[in-house]
Amino acid sequence: MGAPSVMQQMLCSAQGGGEVITVKPPKPGDNSIAESTARMKAFSGVLNKDWDKQAEIDKAECDRRAALAAENRKARAAEEQAAAQRATANAIWATGRRY
Numbered sequence: 162m163g164a165p166s167v168m169q170q171m172l173c174s175a176q177g178g179g180e181v182i183t184v185k186p187p188k189p190g191d192n193s194i195a196e197s198t199a200r201m202k203a204f205s206g207v208l209n210k211d212w213d214k215q216a217e218i219d220k221a222e223c224d225r226r227a228a229l230a231a232e233n234r235k236a237r238a239a240e241e242q243a244a245a246q247r248a249t250a251n252a253i254w255a256t257g258r259r260y
Contacts, residue, residue: 182207 184204
């Protein structure tokens, strides 16, 4: 028996991961069109489940990044507001009117 083949639809993610799927070679005499079609449908079902799972993971990551970007925008706005308030306070202080 030779070394296992590595096949994949897409590149591996930066985090790695993946799943090993064992594909058994057909048995002698197991080459009818109906049997081949059934095997292909079963394998296709496994791939579709994997793709759906990856799509969910990708959407969650996209949502996480969008939420992080929104929080960063809020933080920048708060910093800008604080800077404006400091500038106003400094201007009031410079006029000598403190009431």
